[in-house]
Amino acid sequence: MKPNLLKSLLAAGKTAVNGWISIPSPFAAEIYAAQGFDSVALDMQHGALDINDAVPLLQAICLSPNVTPMARVPWNNPADIMRVLDAGAMGIICPMINTRMEAQALVEAGRYPPMGARSFGPFRAAQYAGADYWQHANSEVLLIAMIETREALKNLDEILAVKGLDGVYVGPSDLSISMGKTPTLDPSDKDVLGAIAEIAKKTRAKGLIAGAHTDGPKTAAKRYAEGYQFCTLLNDVRVMANAVNALIKETKGLAPAEASKTY
């Protein structure tokens, strides 16, 4: 089976940079994924994507052979988790894991028996990863729980103790709202920052993977410094919007408002 490069990288003690796709276009996805990411995740919760998009988008990502294809699933339900894995995602980032039971349900859906209850039928995953996929999937596929509420913080030790879970991923916006603060990908609130630091600390201490959502390089650098091993830089559409917005402003600054009459 093709090894999970993101897993190997993190196991080797390295950091990684993760992409986040919200645009349902295989054309855009191929070019986006080729820009240097270690892994790229489909955002099926807050992106304009659904199950139908998973196969062509994962194909597009896989054209960059060193990029690990991942997915943030819409919700912690077995059908979506299994189908996205079958489509070839090598990692699942699951939103709103607030309790030990919810983390166990994620593992139940994401692991074949006897570890879990994943149904067999890796219709594209076996094409991508090899005919021996099913024998190694339980150890190669990453299952990552989003920690993004006050309740999850409270239950963090129990969540981290769930066997079969590979790590956690911080959603700073939801975490902020849950703690009564303004949603932001670059929190400055002391309580939120404290929580974020604590999540890394506890997770890494258990030998598990810690990842975080950020708004770009500077915030990511803060997270890496706290012990986070992989960080996401916005998503595709926001990067495009920010860049084009700046280019238009720059152009309007450089260009005359009135068309030149000396031609």
Added chain:
Amino acid sequence: MKPNLLKSLLAAGKTAVNGWISIPSPFAAEIYAAQGFDSVALDMQHGALDINDAVPLLQAICLSPNVTPMARVPWNNPADIMRVLDAGAMGIICPMINTRMEAQALVEAGRYPPMGARSFGPFRAAQYAGADYWQHANSEVLLIAMIETREALKNLDEILAVKGLDGVYVGPSDLSISMGKTPTLDPSDKDVLGAIAEIAKKTRAKGLIAGAHTDGPKTAAKRYAEGYQFCTLLNDVRVMANAVNALIKETKGLAPAEASKTY
């Protein structure tokens, strides 16, 4: 009929900034078009789009009511030109107009009788622009010929003399190749620059519109200075790729290669 804002703007002597869509996603297009452009064109020639994409993408652009929806058609053929106009494009940028006859064919396809031979059936254009669309379309719709070969340069006077043509648009890459140079959106070759300056000069002298394709603000500024009235800044997917590539590099520069162990 809803007026063509780009046409009005240019007629008032102002400059404009144009967008260029190659990603067939209405979601991405809505956000892209909302960033401050005066007009946005679907690139149906060198973008990942086809006729089926025209209606939802034009709808997405029209959600920014001050942005004029345009299309660069795949080729100078009547079916594509008419269908994109029927879908609601308020301007056509037509590739590879090299002769007077080709410019006339563009006008023939893009204007209702007696000016041309456009077939009646503005199935979405009348929804977008109003029930009186057909009465004003001949004057409101922009027909713009791409000048991008040595042959077109040679025939420029004849092309500019074609009645019903609103202006021209320079494709610097094709123009460069045609002149035996390396394709680029920011030409530095003297001959190519000379040709580009001449196109603006002749076009503006006729009272017609001059537009140009560029790779961003700085090149656009050169074009505006030469008399070009509207410039395009790369396309959506290249803006995204460039931006994300820079963000990844910045992150990798700021982040430690080895995951922090002090958590």
Added chain:
Amino acid sequence: MKPNLLKSLLAAGKTAVNGWISIPSPFAAEIYAAQGFDSVALDMQHGALDINDAVPLLQAICLSPNVTPMARVPWNNPADIMRVLDAGAMGIICPMINTRMEAQALVEAGRYPPMGARSFGPFRAAQYAGADYWQHANSEVLLIAMIETREALKNLDEILAVKGLDGVYVGPSDLSISMGKTPTLDPSDKDVLGAIAEIAKKTRAKGLIAGAHTDGPKTAAKRYAEGYQFCTLLNDVRVMANAVNALIKETKGLAPAEASKTY
């Protein structure tokens, strides 16, 4: 934030007419939504639509700036409710709310903390409604529970007492079946009619919104008279089928069966 016009209208004591989309075509949706409705809902339960269709269809509806975009979700599950809201629906009509707990789950999914547990990521909603969307969404987004079973009737008082719920919507076909009667959008059964009247009465008495599904103007008029504030007129495909069926019959009545020989 762009205000919810349907909410304002009903709050001002007016009545409203609602559309119902089952055809997954942004082209058809734009034209349908432009015919005079106050609001238009995507029918994701009994229409040929799914999550992938939500963004382009909501874009099409939003081209009529005075029409409030809504969705009848497939089921009372958090993933679908949150994703459709993120896509820009300003109201949720949720099927089969039979108990207080089910109504609470709807509110949990549809409201940000501390009112609920909606996850943050309004990827298109913020584009549509403004950057301050998240601050006002809890008060602007309508959450409406479908009352369509005997069990729901029994629990109506408890359902109406759930904080964060804006109103109810009657599904006469399911209600009829649940009461052992023939499904119909224009019930004549005394028990069903009694139930429908009671729902309006109790809902309005609480100051909440009452809506109803109908088969057209005459049935809608009965509902308005009973206190319902907004009514839906069939769906897009049935309106089209009924109309075209009548036109064919009329044509076959007017036209000779044998082709005229006097030409």
Added chain:
Amino acid sequence: MKPNLLKSLLAAGKTAVNGWISIPSPFAAEIYAAQGFDSVALDMQHGALDINDAVPLLQAICLSPNVTPMARVPWNNPADIMRVLDAGAMGIICPMINTRMEAQALVEAGRYPPMGARSFGPFRAAQYAGADYWQHANSEVLLIAMIETREALKNLDEILAVKGLDGVYVGPSDLSISMGKTPTLDPSDKDVLGAIAEIAKKTRAKGLIAGAHTDGPKTAAKRYAEGYQFCTLLNDVRVMANAVNALIKETKGLAPAEASKTY
């Protein structure tokens, strides 16, 4: 080979009613086609459809086994004509046939050698019509030229003399514009009406099929009386828009503007 029912019907001297699809939804198409039409055409010129839509839409139409599937192609070009026939259309209505040569080109594209130069590969047509499709296609497939310009009128005799052409179809809007009049599907202009009558007369006199586009039963009745054998009643989206517009107006007339307070 499955016989072409529309052809048989017209050959038997009967009249027919034709549908016109502009919405690219197989769901809507199945229901539309089942309402009683003798034939239904995909409008690939002025509808929101393209080649990709042809297979699923023709499948939807074929679920009504007595309805003959047709297509109005985008233009008189061989690729589109051949591909739509291969997809299973049993008749082609080709826009803008103005000269004998254009009519011959239509026949060239639509007939196998030795009558024409259609390329062999009926990838869905053979599934629909049977393995012996290629042996009978030249006689079963209808090729119909749109007569919709002053030039076509002038050349009508020559066009009607082209071997392999089955008939003509009048586009009243384009014909009106071409004659300097306002586009309409129910012309009252004497010159246009004269032309329309003459087209039927000449066509029927040659033993060929005459069809016409109309805005509904009353106009169709006029055309049948003039000798037209099949008429089209608007298109799907306009029928829907007209019907829903009327229903909303009726509802707003019947409903109180102010919500009832006696509940």
Added chain:
Amino acid sequence: MKPNLLKSLLAAGKTAVNGWISIPSPFAAEIYAAQGFDSVALDMQHGALDINDAVPLLQAICLSPNVTPMARVPWNNPADIMRVLDAGAMGIICPMINTRMEAQALVEAGRYPPMGARSFGPFRAAQYAGADYWQHANSEVLLIAMIETREALKNLDEILAVKGLDGVYVGPSDLSISMGKTPTLDPSDKDVLGAIAEIAKKTRAKGLIAGAHTDGPKTAAKRYAEGYQFCTLLNDVRVMANAVNALIKETKGLAPAEASKTY
């Protein structure tokens, strides 16, 4: 209402052969379904399909009027079951039914009151099966539970006792994994074979339908001999892959590696 032919066939004591679609192409589906199957199921669990694909794929299957359209739903959840039925599936094969309660939930979702709680809105099913669909759907629609875990085996008697369930379907791969064996569609393990035989025995003894997933004719023959009444032969994409793989090998065996030089 159009009768369920698969149900009638099995009720008459005949065997049936079932197809399995994983490719989301209506074009491929029409041709696949026309090859002689008695029934064809959409695989929405381990196929590249989702809800959006259901309508066009079911339309494609229905073009073979003697083939019963079915669906293996993604999971035992009411929304998916109801929507696929509304789209016109005449049978549901539901994965992972392990307990009596899970079987009851399937019946609840798949039957109208008073047998269940299916919501009324057969938007395409009534088009396919007739206006009286709702009156007969409870008896005509097949509800089939997949038995594919050790737990399901243990609870088989209770599952078979659930009123409204029509039968069971064996998933040999999952059953094998669940029993600690290698997944395979042609099990040779004694325990697994024993379980498979027992499932047929108990199911048939109750007068219910027994079906099984297989890898082709030879394995199917074993299952028929054990009392299974309908068997599935791989899925569409695996049949294609196996066939084309063999053809390439045969060609490479017959063809010279070096291009012939005697031409």
Added chain:
Amino acid sequence: MKPNLLKSLLAAGKTAVNGWISIPSPFAAEIYAAQGFDSVALDMQHGALDINDAVPLLQAICLSPNVTPMARVPWNNPADIMRVLDAGAMGIICPMINTRMEAQALVEAGRYPPMGARSFGPFRAAQYAGADYWQHANSEVLLIAMIETREALKNLDEILAVKGLDGVYVGPSDLSISMGKTPTLDPSDKDVLGAIAEIAKKTRAKGLIAGAHTDGPKTAAKRYAEGYQFCTLLNDVRVMANAVNALIKETKGLAPAEASKTY
């Protein structure tokens, strides 16, 4: 630039086996292309594909890194040829090249200046093949003319003399029809066979590539023996249909018509 492996293989005197895709599913295409082909072509003329499908299907093929992606374009028109090349096809098989002028038009569309007039904008090709794509495309991209009419045979010498053309491809069905025979992929008619042999002879004598369409290994073996260097084996959908048809028949032969009663 990534070299064209098919070109290299044939230049080295080897034979190749080519696939042919008619199903517009990236999922099916990835699996189909991975079965051992040297090259795989999209059939945009007689397949259920269009321009919109080119990017995702070519991406799916490219996941097999040793398979050269190709396309049979719908027709010899510049827009389609250029767009499919821009999407990343490394070879064009162009139908119905009957004259020297038509072959020259193919070269004009498929080669950058000064060899031809291809427009610059390899929006996906440069992603696939490298940033230096444009410098090598003229030598790496294969342009192959279909010889499939009596007229083409007559003009073969002139066609083969066109500079920039890499080879020819025989379409036996169209060739047969054009010669007054029954269409078949395995011709036994002496005249057709003579023509096919002559095409290989003349093409190879010029040092150009000869390819042929066949119905499978046995016919391909005949063509290789005649000097053809690459052969196509049916298309995807026919391989699937033939295989599944045989499996159903085998199953019905092995299975009892009556369900076993000894369970």
